[in-house]
Amino acid sequence: MIKISTPGRICFFGEHQDYLGLPVIAAAISRRIQIEGDRRQDDQVILHLPDIGQKEEFSLSQSEQYGKSRDYFKSTINNLRRRGHHFSSGFECTVRGNIPINSGTSSSSALIVSWAHFLYLMSDNPANYSPKELGEIANAAEVLEFGEPGGMMDHYSTAIGHVIYLESRPAIHVEALTPKLGTFVLGDSLEPKDTLGILARCRYGMEAVIEKVQQYDSSFSIFTTPAEQTREYSQLLTQDEMSLLIANLEDRDILLEGKDLLSQTQSANGNADTDTRFGELLYKHYLNLRDHKRTSTPKIDRMMDAALSAGALGGKINGSGGGGCMFVYAPEKAEEVAEAIEKAGGKSYIITVDEGTRLEA
Structure with missing residues (x-):
C-alpha cells in the first residue's frame, strides 16, 4: 500500500502575470490531497473519489484512448510511458483531500502531481524523480497533453512545496525561498x-x-x-x-x-x-x-x-x-x-x- 499527499497553493505575488512571461512567487499550503492504493491482479485502474461522489475505472489497455476532453488520469499514465515506464498490472486507490475545489488553490494540479507520484512508484521500473520533475510530468499531463492555457506555477509549487520563485522567460528557472512565515x-x-x-x-x-x-x-x-x-x-x-x-x-x-x-x-x-x-x-x-x-x-x-x-x-x-x-x-x-x-x-x-x-x- 502506497500513500502520497500533495499540497494546494496560494500565489503571493505575480497573479495574472505568469502568462505574460513575468515571474511569480507562490507557496504550498497545509491543505492537501492524498492518494492511497496498491496494485491489482488484473490490468484495471480504479480510482474511488468519495469527496465528489465519483469513481473512475478503465483498463491499462484502454488508457491511450481518451474518453473526455480532460482525461488527466489516463494522460498521466501515457506521459510516464513516454518516459520509459511500464505497467504490467493495474491498481486501485482512493483519493481524498481538504483543498477547496474549483476555488483557485490548485486542487486539480495537486491531484495530478499526487497521481504522477503514485504512478511512477507503482510502475514496473520506478525512477527517482525530483519534485521539480514531478511538477513537469504533471504539467505535461494536465496542460500540454490537451493544449490548455496554463503555466508551470501550480505544478511546480505543489510538487516542490514551501515558497518558490518561478521565472518562465527567457528559460524556466525555479528558486526555493525559505522565509519562516507565520499563519495565514x-x-x-x-x-x-x-x-x-x-x-x-x-x-x-x-x-x-x-x-x-x-x-x-x-x-x-x-x-x-x-x-x-x-x-x-x-x-x-x-x-x-x-x-x-x-x-x-x-x-x-x-x-x-x-x-x-x-x-x-x-x-x-x-x-x-x-x-x-x-x-x-x-x-x-x-x-x-x-x-x-x-x-x-x-x-x-x-x-x-x-x-x-x-x-x-x-x-x-x-x-x-x-x-x-x-x-x-x-x-x-x-x-x-x-x-x-x-x-x-x-x-x-x-x-x-x-x-x-x-x-x-
Whole structure:
C-alpha cells in the first residue's frame, strides 16, 4: 500500500502575470490531497473519489484512448510511458483531500502531481524523480497533453512545496525561498470563479495593450520599462488600457520587492517590521487586482475588510478571480480573523506554508 499527499497553493505575488512571461512567487499550503492504493491482479485502474461522489475505472489497455476532453488520469499514465515506464498490472486507490475545489488553490494540479507520484512508484521500473520533475510530468499531463492555457506555477509549487520563485522567460528557472512565515487564513467566497471572463480582460486585454505600445515605442518592455514611463502613452491608450498597463508594471515591481524581502529575511515570523511590510505588499497587489484588473467581487472585498479589521496584516485574492478564494497574512489573531471571514459569508481555513508532494509513512 502506497500513500502520497500533495499540497494546494496560494500565489503571493505575480497573479495574472505568469502568462505574460513575468515571474511569480507562490507557496504550498497545509491543505492537501492524498492518494492511497496498491496494485491489482488484473490490468484495471480504479480510482474511488468519495469527496465528489465519483469513481473512475478503465483498463491499462484502454488508457491511450481518451474518453473526455480532460482525461488527466489516463494522460498521466501515457506521459510516464513516454518516459520509459511500464505497467504490467493495474491498481486501485482512493483519493481524498481538504483543498477547496474549483476555488483557485490548485486542487486539480495537486491531484495530478499526487497521481504522477503514485504512478511512477507503482510502475514496473520506478525512477527517482525530483519534485521539480514531478511538477513537469504533471504539467505535461494536465496542460500540454490537451493544449490548455496554463503555466508551470501550480505544478511546480505543489510538487516542490514551501515558497518558490518561478521565472518562465527567457528559460524556466525555479528558486526555493525559505522565509519562516507565520499563519495565514484562507477564505473561500463560495462563489464560482469567472475564469474565462477574467482572462479575456487580464490576459488578452493586456497582450493587446503591449502590442499597441510596442508599435508606438519599440523599446517598451514589460520586463524593464519603468512604471513612471507609462505617462508617455496616455494619449495612445484608453483610460481602461492605461489602468491595466500601470497595474501590471506596479505588480511586477511589487513582486521584486517581495522576493527581496522573502530572500533576505529568513526569520520573518516574529519580526514585526518584516511581517508588516509583507502584509502591505500583499495588499498593494490586491488593490491592483481589485481596482484595475477587476478580479475581485463585492463579497471578497467584504471578507478582506473584515479580516483586516480583525487583525490581518494584508492579503489578496487568489487565483483567476471573479470568485473563489482570498487569503490574508495573520501571524497573530488567526482565529479572530478566520471568524471575521466566516461572519462576512466566507468559509475560512487557518493555514501555514507546507512542504511539497511526499510519500506518507
